[in-house]
Structures are given as C-alpha cells and as structure tokens.
Amino acid sequence: MTRSQQGSATAWRTPSRRVGRVGATAVWTIVLLTAAAACAPDPADDPTAAPSTTATPAVDLDPVAYAAALVASTDAARVAEGLDPLPVSDCAQQAAAGRARALVGQAELTHAPLDGVSSACGVSRTAENLSRAAAPAPDVVDAWLGSPGHRNNLLDPDLREVGIGCVPDGAALLCSQVFLGS
Numbered sequence: 001m002t003r004s005q006q007g008s009a010t011a012w013r014t015p016s017r018r019v020g021r022v023g024a025t026a027v028w029t030i031v032l033l034t035a036a037a038a039c040a041p042d043p044a045d046d047p048t049a050a051p052s053t054t055a056t057p058a059v060d061l062d063p064v065a066y067a068a069a070l071v072a073s074t075d076a077a078r079v080a081e082g083l084d085p086l087p088v089s090d091c092a093q094q095a096a097a098g099r100a101r102a103l104v105g106q107a108e109l110t111h112a113p114l115d116g117v118s119s120a121c122g123v124s125r126t127a128e129n130l131s132r133a134a135a136p137a138p139d140v141v142d143a144w145l146g147s148p149g150h151r152n153n154l155l156d157p158d159l160r161e162v163g164i165g166c167v168p169d170g171a172a173l174l175c176s177q178v179f180l181g182s
Contacts, residue, residue, distance in 0.1 A: 061173060087161055092117070095114070095121070095163060096164050114126035121180050127181075129150045133173065159179035160182070161180040164176070
C-alpha cells in the first residue's frame with residue numbers, strides 16, 4: 001500500500017466500514033426477507049381458498065373410470081344422508097357425455113336447458129351438475145355438496161337415476177352429471 005493510499009487510518013477504515021455496513025445491511029435484508037417468507041401463511045393452509053386444480057393431477061384421467069368414481073362418490077353422499085344410491089341410466093349417461101363434449105374449451109361452464117333430455121329419456125324432471133377438475137372424484141362431490149344448487153341436485157329424493165359423462169379438457173376432465181326423475 002502506498003502512502004497516498006494509506007492516508008489516515010480513519011480514511012482507510014471508512015470505506016471498509018461503509019462496505020461492511022452495506023454488506024451487513026444486505027445480509028440483514030436477506031435474513032428478514034427469508035424470515036418474512038417463512039412466516040407468511042401458506043395458501044394451501046387457508047380453508048377459505050379455492051382448491052387449486054392446476055397441480056399435478058392426483059386422479060386417473062381415464063374419463064370412464066373417473067365418471068364411475070363420481071357415481072360412487074355421489075352414491076356415498078346420498079347414503080350418508082339416508083337416501084338410496086342412484087342407478088346409472090344409459091339415457092342420462094349419453095346426454096351427459098354430449099353435454100360434456102359441447103363444453104370442451106369453453107372458459108365458463110354453463111348449464112343448458114335439458115328439455116330434450118326429459119323427452120328422450122321419458123322423464124318429467126332433469127337436473128345437471130358440471131365440473132372441470134383434476135381432483136379426486138370425492139373432492140368434486142364435496143365441492144358440489146358445498147354449493148346449494150348442486151347439493152339439492154345430489155340429494156333430491158325425486159331424482160332417481162344418474163348418468164355422468166367425462167371428457168378431457170386440457171389437463172383436467174370436464175364432466176356433466178345428469179339426473180333423471182319424476
């Protein structure tokens with residue numbers, strides 16, 4: 001080190017202290033940000049948050065197997081409420097498959113009139129539940145049970161048959177659940 005560089009000890013130490021303070025400030029900032037991130041609530045722990053369906057699917061994406069699992073979960077929910085399980089109707093299943101195919105790629109799932117289903121299947125009442133999910137079938141039925149209109153469809157004792165049609169829609173399955181009754 002040259003004399004001009006040595007200067008006073010204070011002059012030499014000041015830049016080091018500044019660098020030291022800047023370095024310490026940077027370290028503390030990182031520590032505080034890390035601590036804050038560690039203390040932030042995990043969205044997965046929020047019971048009011050909507051479940052994510054963008055994660056790696058935890059389901060078999062075979063549409064036929066998934067539809068059967070939805071029927072089984074629907075029947076389990078009905079039995080838990082003291083209702084009979086629903087037999088599967090071929091007519092309702094064909095209508096549901098057609099409804100699901102018609103909704104593929106649509107941003108919003110919207111219900112359509114089921115008058116044609118009523119006449120084709122020879123019943124006076126119909127109802128429909130829709131889903132687009134990559135979640136296990138029991139989770140979809142639980143979500144339906146959490147919605148008053150869908151819950152009414154699932155647990156209506158006058159709806160006596162069901163048919164479910166599922167089709168791939170991106171990374172999820174789009175399903176229509178059609179109920180028939182009198």
